Amino acid sequence: MTTLSASAICGGYATADFIVKGVDITVAPKDLAVIIGPNGAGKSTFLKLLAGLLPKRTGDVSIDGIALPAGDAHAACERGISFVPQERNVFGSLSVQENLEMGGYLLRSGLKSRIEEQLNRFPMLRGRLRDKAGNLSGGQRQVLAVAVALMTNPSVLLLDEPTAGLSPAAAKEIFVLIRDLAASGLAILMVEQNALLALAYGTRGVVLVAGKKVRDDAAASVIEDDEIRHLFLGRAAPAGAPTLKHDH
Numbered sequence: 001m002t003t004l005s006a007s008a009i010c011g012g013y014a015t016a017d018f019i020v021k022g023v024d025i026t027v028a029p030k031d032l033a034v035i036i037g038p039n040g041a042g043k044s045t046f047l048k049l050l051a052g053l054l055p056k057r058t059g060d061v062s063i064d065g066i067a068l069p070a071g072d073a074h075a076a077c078e079r080g081i082s083f084v085p086q087e088r089n090v091f092g093s094l095s096v097q098e099n100l101e102m103g104g105y106l107l108r109s110g111l112k113s114r115i116e117e118q119l120n121r122f123p124m125l126r127g128r129l130r131d132k133a134g135n136l137s138g139g140q141r142q143v144l145a146v147a148v149a150l151m152t153n154p155s156v157l158l159l160d161e162p163t164a165g166l167s168p169a170a171a172k173e174i175f176v177l178i179r180d181l182a183a184s185g186l187a188i189l190m191v192e193q194n195a196l197l198a199l200a201y202g203t204r205g206v207v208l209v210a211g212k213k214v215r216d217d218a219a220a221s222v223i224e225d226d227e228i229r230h231l232f233l234g235r236a237a238p239a240g241a242p243t244l245k246h247d248h
């Protein structure tokens with residue numbers, strides 16, 4: 001059981017290094033924390049900073065209290081963090097089997113049994129092992145992307161918009177699967193545009209605005225917040241509702 005904690009995380013890209021502006025977060029086992037916020041708020045950038053994928057980072061990311069080096073995705077992976085990017089998260093020209101093998105490239109042994117574990121967890125993949133990932137449906141590809149991420153036996157899963165482009169029915173299936181993974185003990189942090197539905201499956205709602213965290217609360221209370229509904233969930237706030245405050 002592993003807890004991810006991050007404090008005062010700032011960072012971004014070579015050409016724009018101040019996208020995330022001092023975010024703290026703790027994600028414990030069984031948490032499914034859903035990050036929502038407007039376009040360009042820095043949600044994806046934050047996940048990439050936690051995963052060690054961007055070199056421009058200050059602040060601390062720790063696993064069970066032990067700090068990870070900045071900009072070192074390999075170290076993050078070895079310490080149990082697995083990241084599923086929004087796009088290009090599987091190799092379309094490789095088979096399902098080959099994608100799973102790629103996910104396990106860091107394993108020194110036990111590749112076959114790790115693959116078998118994923119096939120037991122996601123039986124749909126067993127029947128598609130020889131099919132190219134590019135021939136799967138969008139929902140099936142996302143299942144494969146999660147299975148690939150689980151090949152290293154992570155304890156922390158970072159997911160960037162796992163339901164982007166999926167039908168509502170396929171999105172629900174993915175959310176159920178993610179919720180079950182959290183319930184089994186993983187610490188999960190997920191960015192989602194599909195905010196209302198994602199919060200319905202999540203344990204926590206985290207709101208990022210302009211690179212800062214403005215809310216971190218039980219998912220149920222974030223869903224019920226009129227102002228957040230108005231801003232992010234497409235529901236009207238009552239007249240005279242206050243505006244969400246954040247520092248610039």
Ligand SMILES: Nc1ncnc2c1ncn2[C@@H]1O[C@H](COP(=O)(O)OP(=O)(O)OP(=O)(O)O)[C@@H](O)[C@H]1O
Nearest residue numbers: 013015016019037038039040041042043044045046
């Ligand atoms: N590779 C990059 N180089 C420079 N700037 C980038 C890069 N990728 C993203 N940005 C900028 O960083 C800011 C935050 O982008 P990010 O993708 O993290 O936001 P987001 O909250 O995930 O938004 P969205 O919901 O639109 O994906 C944006 O202004 C974006 O233009």
